[in-house]
Amino acid sequence: MFDPKLHKDLFSKIKLEQKATRDGFGLGLVEAGKQDARVVALCADLSESTRTEWFQKEFPERYVELGVAEQNLAALASGMANYGKIPFIMSYAAFSPGRNNEQIRTTISLNNFPVKIVGCHAGLSVGPDGATHQALEDIGLMRMQPNMTVLVPCDSNEAYKATVAATKHNGPVYIRLAREKSPVFTTEETSFEIGKAQIFFDGHSYSGKLPEVGIIACGSLVYSAILAARELAEEGVSVSVMNLATIKPLDTQSIRKFAKDCGGIVTVEEHQVTGGLGSAIAECLASDFPRPMEFVGVHDRFGQSGTAEELYKEYGLTVSDIKIAVKKVRARK
Amino acid sequence: MSFIPPHTIKELELKANEARMLVVDMLEDAGSGHTAGPLGIADIFTALYFHSAKHDVHNPDWEERDRIILSNGHIVPIRYAVMALAGYFPIEELKTLRKFGSRLQGHPERSKIFALETTSGPLGSGLSQAAGIAYAGRMDNKKFTTFCLMSDGEMQTGNIWEAAMFAGKNRLSNLIGIIDRNNIQINGMTEDVMPIEPLKDKWESFNWHVIEVNGNNIEEVVYAIDTARAIYEKPIMIIAHTIPGKGIKEIEFDYTWHGKPPTKEEEQKFLKELRTLRGKIESTHHD
Numbered sequence: 001m002f003d004p005k006l007h008k009d010l011f012s013k014i015k016l017e018q019k020a021t022r023d024g025f026g027l028g029l030v031e032a033g034k035q036d037a038r039v040v041a042l043c044a045d046l047s048e049s050t051r052t053e054w055f056q057k058e059f060p061e062r063y064v065e066l067g068v069a070e071q072n073l074a075a076l077a078s079g080m081a082n083y084g085k086i087p088f089i090m091s092y093a094a095f096s097p098g099r100n101n102e103q104i105r106t107t108i109s110l111n112n113f114p115v116k117i118v119g120c121h122a123g124l125s126v127g128p129d130g131a132t133h134q135a136l137e138d139i140g141l142m143r144m145q146p147n148m149t150v151l152v153p154c155d156s157n158e159a160y161k162a163t164v165a166a167t168k169h170n171g172p173v174y175i176r177l178a179r180e181k182s183p184v185f186t187t188e189e190t191s192f193e194i195g196k197a198q199i200f201f202d203g204h205s206y207s208g209k210l211p212e213v214g215i216i217a218c219g220s221l222v223y224s225a226i227l228a229a230r231e232l233a234e235e236g237v238s239v240s241v242m243n244l245a246t247i248k249p250l251d252t253q254s255i256r257k258f259a260k261d262c263g264g265i266v267t268v269e270e271h272q273v274t275g276g277l278g279s280a281i282a283e284c285l286a287s288d289f290p291r292p293m294e295f296v297g298v299h300d301r302f303g304q305s306g307t308a309e310e311l312y313k314e315y316g317l318t319v320s321d322i323k324i325a326v327k328k329v330r331a332r333k
Numbered sequence: 334m335s336f337i338p339p340h341t342i343k344e345l346e347l348k349a350n351e352a353r354m355l356v357v358d359m360l361e362d363a364g365s366g367h368t369a370g371p372l373g374i375a376d377i378f379t380a381l382y383f384h385s386a387k388h389d390v391h392n393p394d395w396e397e398r399d400r401i402i403l404s405n406g407h408i409v410p411i412r413y414a415v416m417a418l419a420g421y422f423p424i425e426e427l428k429t430l431r432k433f434g435s436r437l438q439g440h441p442e443r444s445k446i447f448a449l450e451t452t453s454g455p456l457g458s459g460l461s462q463a464a465g466i467a468y469a470g471r472m473d474n475k476k477f478t479t480f481c482l483m484s485d486g487e488m489q490t491g492n493i494w495e496a497a498m499f500a501g502k503n504r505l506s507n508l509i510g511i512i513d514r515n516n517i518q519i520n521g522m523t524e525d526v527m528p529i530e531p532l533k534d535k536w537e538s539f540n541w542h543v544i545e546v547n548g549n550n551i552e553e554v555v556y557a558i559d560t561a562r563a564i565y566e567k568p569i570m571i572i573a574h575t576i577p578g579k580g581i582k583e584i585e586f587d588y589t590w591h592g593k594p595p596t597k598e599e600e601q602k603f604l605k606e607l608r609t610l611r612g613k614i615e616s617t618h619h620d
Contacts, residue, residue: 066470066495067495070494071457071461072464072495072498072499074461074497075458076461076462076465076496076499078462079451079461079466079468082466083465102455103458106458110444110452111451112445124550212340226490331528
């Protein structure tokens with residue numbers, strides 16, 4: 001059916017708590033600070049909205065204020081990591097890694113320093129702020145850099161676990177977070193491991209039919225993918241859903257098996273389809289296991305002001321858009 | 334003003350001269366690279382590695398070592414030369430500069446040689462890294478000093494001033510910046526390309542203590558670093574006025590030598606001139 005370690009009321013959106021991934025990150029950073037005295041938090045004038053202030057309250061001597069200076073944010077963190085600290089750098093994804101890409105590349109990734117780059121308010125769901133603040137390229141930027149690990153947690157619980165795991169990972173990590181609240185559908189018991197994909201919804205056991213299409217998603221849209229899979233099952237279409245929290249390094253073994261089992265793939269992400277999760281999957285499958293694919297994501301457009309819901313509709317990221325993509329793939333098989 | 338005995342100054346001058354010869358030699362061999370900057374900053378690197386900085390060639394990761402950060406990575410040939418003279422790697426290895434498989438990359442990479450401390454090339458981010466090291470060291474009550482060498486052209490980047498603000502705000506007195514003020518950059522003279530003056534005023538207004546020296550006078554450089562170490566409450570910027578291409582009269586002050594290596598013929602001519610200079614240092618110095 002679905003991963004038994006997910007929330008027992010998985011399909012009842014009302015019963016699920018609504019929490020932003022940035023909240024899980026904020027708690028995770030405090031926990032990381034408790035576990036390792038080398039953890040320091042650097043923030044570019046956004047400590048409240050990135051939830052860095054929770055760490056700041058707990059460990060004021062390990063909080064570093066940078067002001068509105070994202071290039072310095074990255075390069076200074078490189079220096080602190082060079083000395084022996086484990087710096088987390090917090091800003092909005094549109095600015096970091098949006099503005100400081102070169103500093104991250106040269107001073108962090110090339111040195112393989114354990115700096116954790118936390119890009120908050122990523123994606124369209126930041127809403128009213130408009131296109132300037134809606135980072136839709138950050139996964140692509142970060143996954144192109146050698147040594148970088150890229151994590152996109154699907155809910156607040158996973159963001160917590162990703163933050164703690166990133167601290168223990170000896171290398172640079174990019175963590176992509178959202179401002180908007182979304183259903184908390186995983187639990188404390190749901191497993192999380194960097195580099196491991198998870199099947200959250202198994203079409204075979206849910207509908208008794210072998211899956212015809214597999215959906216691979218990241219971020220809060222994983223939940224939309226699960227809802228889509230359930231509705232499709234009611235309509236007689238068997239679909240499985242994979243949560244791909246680690247975009248890099250890619251769990252190629254699980255992805256190949258998933259594609260083999262499902263025969264066709266739909267990728268779902270709140271990011272440009274060029275360079276993001278969909279591209280990563282396509283690169284993986286094209287080389288030795290090509291299957292029909294559809295890409296749910298932003299297609300070469302900038303965002304705009306609006307509510308998250310309005311924007312998901314405008315840019316084709318709703319449950320119904322996912323269902324249409326699944327049917328397209330099914331028809332192409 | 335001499336804090337060091339004349340024979341030491343003479344030794345340092347000879348070392349710098351030797352390093353210049355190695356630079357000319359290695360650049361001709363490499364067939365590409367930068368000539369003017371490395372020759373101009375030779376005296377400062379020599380002063381750091383052979384006198385002013387705390388470091389241990391046998392323990393490059395010694396926790397208490399002073400950190401020498403090179404922000405303008407393109408002048409790294411002089412650092413390679415001085416480090417080789419100091420024993421960090423064999424002199425013969427300098428011949429591998431910029432070649433496939435070499436540890437001596439065209440721009441410095443820490444992953445190839447740990448003692449380089451950082452990776453640099455894209456301009457403007459060295460001071461941020463140096464400030465990060467200095468800040469982290471101070472968190473742990475470490476006593477080492479972090480030096481950051483920069484070019485004057487770098488003053489045109491925004492990142493430098495973000496770091497300047499940070500270090501000024503946090504009174505990082507364990508951070509000593511050194512600007513190689515040689516007035517040239519690829520497209521011409523700095524004041525024509527994009528003026529950076531009044532440089533001293535700029536740094537002072539960012540809450541730094543500024544010292545100006547003749548960067549080709551080793552005695553002045555050593556004295557400035559001693560002075561800088563004695564200053565508390567503020568980060569220190571040493572503006573070192575240098576002559577690009579220093580040591581070889583026909584290329585001194587010529588910005589067209591910023592980014593090219595000597596030919597085989599030029600190499601022979603330049604080395605001859607540097608040998609003559611060595612003779613002068615040996616014979617005329619006050620000891």
